[in-house]
Amino acid sequence: MRPRALILGGCVLLLLAAPALAALAEQPYYIDLIRRVMIFAIAAVSLNLILGYGGLVSFGHAAYLGVGGYAVGILAFYGMHNGWLQWAVAIGASALVALVIGAISVRTRGIYFIMITLAFTQMLYYLGVSLDVYGGDDGMRLKVKSQFAGLFDLNDPVTFYYLVLVLMLGCMYLVHRLVESRFGMVIRAAKSNEARTRAIGFSPYPYHLAAFVIAGAMCGLAGALLANHTAYIAPAYMDWTRSGEIMFMVILGGMATTPGPALGAFALLMIEDLLAGWTAHWQVILGPLLVLSVLFFKRGLAGLLPGAGKNG
Amino acid sequence: MNWSLVFEQLLNGLQFGVMLFLMAAGLTLVFGIMNLVNLAHGSLYMVGAYLAVAGTQWTGSYVAGVLCGFLGTLVVGIAVEVVALRTLYQRDHLDQVLATFGLILFFNELVAMLWGRAALYTSLPAWLQGHVELFSGSRYPVYRLVVIGVGLAVGVLLWYVVAKTRLGMLIRAGASNRTMVAALGVNIRLLYTVVFGFGAALAGLAGLMAGPIYAVQPGMGELILIQVFVVIVIGGIGSIRGAFVGAIIVGIVDTMGRAFLKPLLGHIISPTGAEAAGPALASMLIYLLMATVLAFRPQGLFPAKGS
Numbered sequence: 001m002r003p004r005a006l007i008l009g010g011c012v013l014l015l016l017a018a019p020a021l022a023a024l025a026e027q028p029y030y031i032d033l034i035r036r037v038m039i040f041a042i043a044a045v046s047l048n049l050i051l052g053y054g055g056l057v058s059f060g061h062a063a064y065l066g067v068g069g070y071a072v073g074i075l076a077f078y079g080m081h082n083g084w085l086q087w088a089v090a091i092g093a094s095a096l097v098a099l100v101i102g103a104i105s106v107r108t109r110g111i112y113f114i115m116i117t118l119a120f121t122q123m124l125y126y127l128g129v130s131l132d133v134y135g136g137d138d139g140m141r142l143k144v145k146s147q148f149a150g151l152f153d154l155n156d157p158v159t160f161y162y163l164v165l166v167l168m169l170g171c172m173y174l175v176h177r178l179v180e181s182r183f184g185m186v187i188r189a190a191k192s193n194e195a196r197t198r199a200i201g202f203s204p205y206p207y208h209l210a211a212f213v214i215a216g217a218m219c220g221l222a223g224a225l226l227a228n229h230t231a232y233i234a235p236a237y238m239d240w241t242r243s244g245e246i247m248f249m250v251i252l253g254g255m256a257t258t259p260g261p262a263l264g265a266f267a268l269l270m271i272e273d274l275l276a277g278w279t280a281h282w283q284v285i286l287g288p289l290l291v292l293s294v295l296f297f298k299r300g301l302a303g304l305l306p307g308a309g310k311n312g
Numbered sequence: 313m314n315w316s317l318v319f320e321q322l323l324n325g326l327q328f329g330v331m332l333f334l335m336a337a338g339l340t341l342v343f344g345i346m347n348l349v350n351l352a353h354g355s356l357y358m359v360g361a362y363l364a365v366a367g368t369q370w371t372g373s374y375v376a377g378v379l380c381g382f383l384g385t386l387v388v389g390i391a392v393e394v395v396a397l398r399t400l401y402q403r404d405h406l407d408q409v410l411a412t413f414g415l416i417l418f419f420n421e422l423v424a425m426l427w428g429r430a431a432l433y434t435s436l437p438a439w440l441q442g443h444v445e446l447f448s449g450s451r452y453p454v455y456r457l458v459v460i461g462v463g464l465a466v467g468v469l470l471w472y473v474v475a476k477t478r479l480g481m482l483i484r485a486g487a488s489n490r491t492m493v494a495a496l497g498v499n500i501r502l503l504y505t506v507v508f509g510f511g512a513a514l515a516g517l518a519g520l521m522a523g524p525i526y527a528v529q530p531g532m533g534e535l536i537l538i539q540v541f542v543v544i545v546i547g548g549i550g551s552i553r554g555a556f557v558g559a560i561i562v563g564i565v566d567t568m569g570r571a572f573l574k575p576l577l578g579h580i581i582s583p584t585g586a587e588a589a590g591p592a593l594a595s596m597l598i599y600l601l602m603a604t605v606l607a608f609r610p611q612g613l614f615p616a617k618g619s
Contacts, residue, residue: 118598
């Protein structure tokens with residue numbers, strides 16, 4: 001376990017030092033890029049809870065990015081800039097939406113679950129498009145970022161960077177603690193053998209639903225962060241390719257591992273950034289790369305780390 | 313309310329439903345037989361539309377363009393199956409979803425590189441352009457009637473092939489027990505390739521027929537793909553009959569909702585409220601329908617037997 005802890009600790013140190021390094025190299029763009037990556041890492045970490053540990057293949061996780069983002073945007077639109085209120089509403093609304101979607105979709109399995117989560121996210125996407133008051137298809141600008149009354153100021157890129165870093169590590173810790181708890185044990189048991197889990201007296205449905213709601217709420221926080229990061233909210237937050245990307249981060253990094261989703265978010269978004277800087281048609285390269293990674297890179301980046309168990 | 317308008321929208325709904333059916337039939341066959349979730353099915357629809365446009369421009373003949381779209385998609389479908397998807401049959405659904413998602417990115421960008429990102433609009437030959445008078449005062453485009461006719465004909469043909477021919481027998485046998493079929497000496501890999509190509513060609517047919525009605529552009533396949541998922545969830549996975557009934561229901565509900573929900577709401581709540589809520593509700597209608605069906609019949613209206 002020691003080399004593994006060293007590598008991961010090194011990654012965290014690198015993230016801590018990144019703003020100073022970027023300032024030294026006079027490349028403030030990288031603070032922005034890494035902050036965006038870490039926001040998506042939060043979304044991926046939340047998806048990992050249900051996809052990696054629970055085996056629920058949700059193809060609609062971008063919905064909660066949208067709900068969280070719109071919660072911040074709509075409150076700001078009516079002049080309510082209090083950050084605590086905005087973020088609490090973002091998390092609460094995402095949890096509520098996840099509860100409704102989950103109550104219907106968690107009853108189903110396999111391919112049905114994939115299609116249903118995708119379809120509900122598409123429904124929310126169209127709802128966003130048809131909200132003319134809030135900019136419809138074009139979305140709306142977030143003129144004032146969430147205000148945290150003197151405690152910290154999101155307009156300062158470095159403060160915002162460290163806030164996102166702390167939240168990302170906090171979410172990873174929370175998911176880690178959750179899956180190690182009794183609750184997490186039931187979820188993992190239901191993934192490996194649902195019939196036996198029932199036989200020893202656990203009905204997986206409430207556990208799956210609770211995990212689905214927690215994941216949605218956490219992703220809603222990522223949505224609130226993303227709205228502040230881009231200062232812009234649009235239905236494109238909920239685009240179905242977004243859901244696919246978040247899913248890819250989890251797989252690329254390594255399912256059902258604590259550092260995996262964050263590693264995957266870094267890998268995918270950095271590759272995207274590199275390819276996009278090289279050619280406008282980067283997706284024609286990324287697509288086959290993704291296919292190859294699914295075919296031949298089963299255990300993900302976390303599986304490459306020393307000390308990774310046989311099951312990743 | 314104007315009854316000829318209602319009738320016209322009903323036909324539009326039927327036309328949309330028929331196109332959804334062409335897509336859903338291929339997708340549900342591939343899922344039922346190979347147990348493969350193919351998100352790239354929408355890309356094949358797009359490829360069909362683009363190849364038909366390109367073929368028409370090269371040869372100047374609409375019929376040649378249609379042939380080019382249909383046969384071209386068949387070839388592209390078989391190539392995709394042999395190169396990428398064949399290795400995915402034994403994998404779980406998650407891998408299939410991700411790999412075919414990668415294929416979508418590839419196809420969308422490839423099409424944008426070849427033909428640009430702007431939407432293409434195509435013109436129909438003179439013999440498809442006119443209108444027919446259905447009854448006094450109600451005129452309907454010939455082309456949409458042709459689409460309905462072709463779709464229904466394909467539906468009948470599909471039923472005949474699956475239920476009455478040797479190929480159909482093998483398809484049904486492969487769906488219920490592939491190991492046994494292979495043990496009886498059937499080349500199951502070839503059968504899979506044929507079925508996939510067949511499904512791809514149907515998607516291409518839907519795409520090339522959609523070209524003159526909707527815009528031909530990168531990403532056009534995914535918009536319809538997600539609606540096709542709704543169709544399949546409502547109809548029941550793996551069942552062609554379910555795909556047909558689901559497609560017609562979704563097509564009609566979606567079209568009627570978009571046409572009449574706003575004026576109807578205007579009668580019930582205030583016109584300004586209807587102005588805001590009407591379009592939002594209309595675009596969410598089929599998903600709400602799906603949720604309702606799932607709440608009462610989680611396995612869909614016509615679940616496939618034996619699965």
